[in-house]
Amino acid sequence: MIEVEGLTKRYGSHLAIDDISFSVAKGEILGFLGPNGAGKTTTMRILTCFFPATGGSARVAGYDCFEDSMEVRRRIGYLPENVPLYVDMKVDEYLSFVAGVKGVDAGATADRVARTMHECGLEDVSGRIIGQLSKGYRQRVGLAQALVADPEILILDEPTIGLDPNQIRDIRKLIGELAGARTVILCSHILPEISMVCGRVVIINKGRLVAIDTPENLARQLHHAATIFVRVAGPAEDVVAALGGIPGVREVEVEATHGDGANGYVVAVDEGADVRRAIPPVIVEHGWDLEEIRAREASLEDVFVELVTSEVAA
Amino acid sequence: MNPRNLGLIYRRELKSFYTSFIAYAVIAVFLAITGYLFYNLLATFSVLSFQAQANPMLAKQYNLLNVNETVVRPLFGNISMILLLMMPLLTMKLLADEKKSGTMELLLTFPLRDTEVVLGKYLACLTVLATMLAGTVTYPALLYLWGRPELMPIATGYLGLFLLGAAFIALGIFTSSVTENQVIAASLAVGMLFFFWLMSYSAVFASPDLGRIISYLAVNDHLQSLAKGVLDTEDIIYYGIFILLFLFLTLRAIESGRWRG
Incomplete structure (x- = not known):
């Protein structure tokens, strides 16, 4: 047309x-x-x-x-x-x-x-x-x-x-x-x-x-494997270390800090690995509270930001 | 050109002149000023008539107890000057406002030819002009009630005023097409019209040949002969060419606007 x-x-x-x-x-x-x-x-x-x-x-x-x-x-x-x-x-x-x-x-x-x-x-x-x-x-x-x-x-x-x-x-x-x-x-x-x-x-x-x-x-097309978002009430540094120790986890980032002691963490995972089931036991083991856990797909927004910013860099 | 499209543009534009009160304002101010001028011309004429009645020698000296020469012709001259100042107020928004408000983008992507757009707007303005002039017919009508003015010079005078106004409008649309600012459009129009008006002054000092050319180009000289009752095709052709030239330039301005983006 x-x-x-x-x-x-x-x-x-x-x-x-x-x-x-x-x-x-x-x-x-x-x-x-x-x-x-x-x-x-x-x-x-x-x-x-x-x-x-x-x-x-x-x-x-x-x-x-x-x-x-x-x-x-x-x-x-x-x-x-x-x-x-x-x-x-x-x-x-x-x-x-x-x-x-x-x-x-x-x-x-x-x-x-x-x-x-x-x-x-x-x-x-x-x-x-x-x-x-x-x-x-x-x-x-x-x-x-x-x-x-x-x-x-x-x-x-x-x-x-x-x-x-x-x-x-x-x-x-x-x-x-x-x-x-x-x-x-x-x-x-x-x-x-x-x-x-x-x-x-x-x-x-x-x-x-x-x-x-x-x-x-x-x-x-974004070669990012899925990331997982977790919100945990516990000392940030220890949580990052504990999550980082799970096999298949590539990187852990603190995303949002709240006054109530619960922080959000973005867990980047190696391609093909599914660590969603491995996370809760680790949290519980340390005696922290797991408030939220969900998988994050790459959105059109990520694609857009990726494409547009890589253009700028190039 | 599609007559239906022309009609649609014409009606929309004419209606907008009235719903936006522009037409009412322009017509009212125009009639108020011309009415005042008519009253003064008539009052002067009647004072002179009384003096002449009391003193026949004066009447011979003045040689002016002709209502056409003393009232109608100066009135037409005055009206033409008021038109020069008011026509740009009528035309300034025609294209400049469409550009400023962005409606030009829609108008130019509708299946319309540019000629239909420009001509439709032009005809709408002519209609307002005709209404303005129709309002002034009361002045010679009053004269006719109590006197015996010659009708032919009045008729050709009105033709001249209409052609003059039509020429002003064509120039006004053109200046409205080169800017998106209405004040600039109106200022340019007034400036250019004064130029075409005052150029006859230079004719006096120019060589005879050049003088004749300059005075032919001057916009108001042609009204003078029409107001005397002389219906010369030369004058009518002058206004025709003036109008076509500026409508043509308007179309070129719109097209060049398209190419520049």
């Missing part, structure tokens, strides 16, 4: 994105991950035909973003990063306007607008002035304008930025529900968001693509 090849964009002498290639299949939700300023928005702006690339090609639904920009634009619903809306318009008025310019038949507009407002939970505010809505509702209006013409492709740039936790959960749920048959690109620097909704993840840093895979595979 979306094919990007060797995409490059320069602003003067500054190279914003450098030779990025990826493709998105129909119906897929692709996460686009990177620290702020990595080139996420630049890539999205090229895909949505806001500006042309300096080099390389981007094709959407078989149409070139530069040559056949009108065909591409008709097929894309775009929510830009800061959710720019006409603040002096009413919600239903604005959605009808967008439906109109996106080519929804005049006769079908009212119906499409009503359906979209229902999907996005905007029925209560349909007659309100956009400028007077809360941030959460504005975000929904932004999402609604992207959806109103029922596009094949949705491009959402940081759709949950600046929302409170409840609103974030609502919007994520909405995105998950709306995806369905649509192809979605979701840009974010919030990792749980990506690992929650996306089938595949592209990680970019400083304009270059550093990884592309499923969140699980990316986590697996």
Whole structure:
């Protein structure tokens, strides 16, 4: 559905994105991950035909973003990063306007607008002035304008930025529900968001693509074996020594110190070794209290930090 | 160009002029100032008329008891100056505000041609201009109730004012397309309009050929002949070219903005 090849964009002498290639299949939700300023928005702006690339090609639904920009634009619903809306318009008025310019038949507009407002939970505010809505509702209006013409492709740039936790959960749920048959690109620097909704993840840093895979595979690629988190009430130095003595344990680190004498320890384990059963007896033997023990998998966050920081080091 | 898209942009923009009260403010101030000017011109005219009634010699000396020459033509001149100051206030937000608030990004990724966007906004401004001028029709209408002004110079004068205002708007959209700051857009527009206005002063000191060129380029000289009732295609072509030139430059400014990112 979306094919990007060797995409490059320069602003003067500054190279914003450098030779990025990826493709998105129909119906897929692709996460686009990177620290702020990595080139996420630049890539999205090229895909949505806001500006042309300096080099390389981007094709959407078989149409070139530069040559056949009108065909591409008709097929894309775009929510830009800061959710720019006409603040002096009413919600239903604005959605009808967008439906109109996106080519929804005049006769079908009212119906499409009503359906979209229902999907996005905007029925209560349909007659309100956009400028007077809360941030959460504005975000929904932004999402609604992207959806109103029922596009094949949705491009959402940081759709949950600046929302409170409840609103974030609502919007994520909405995105998950709306995806369905649509192809979605979701840009974010919030990792749980990506690992929650996306089938595949592209990680970019400083304009270059550093990884592309499923969140699980990316986590697996990290050659870190699992680590174990333990919370024990006991003298820190002795605990570290005791845990370090267990066969298969590579390293023990004190993670968090609390006033009540219970500390958290991160136990790094050699690959293949499972020491979870060996830990409790050792603790009990010394007469300390074991308050918590759990295995820790490498999260997308670890992958991200690893990839991005190793890039910086290189 | 798709007429439906043009209509959608036009209606959105026009509605926004009214919901944001910009149109009301501009129209009200415009009518208040022009109304005051009309009152003064009329009062002067009536004082002169009384004097002339008492002293027929004066009437001959003044040779001014023509309501078209003493009231209508100076009024049109005054209105044109007020337009110069007020049109930039109407146009300054058109593109600058879209850029500043980021709505330009959505607008330019909708399946719309740049021409539809610019022309839709332009036509919305023309509509506000037409409303402003329509409000001033009461002044000649009052004259017509108690006097016998010639109608033809009034009609061509209004055509001239409309074309002049349309030219100001085209220039205003252009300055709004080169910045995202509305104050800069308005200042540039006022500055450029004054330049096109005052350049006729230099015509006096230039060589005859150059003088003719300069005075042809000056934006207000063309209104003068229209306000006298002279309907010359040369003047209409001048305004047509002026408008097309600045709309064209606006489109180029938007396109260059795209390439620069």
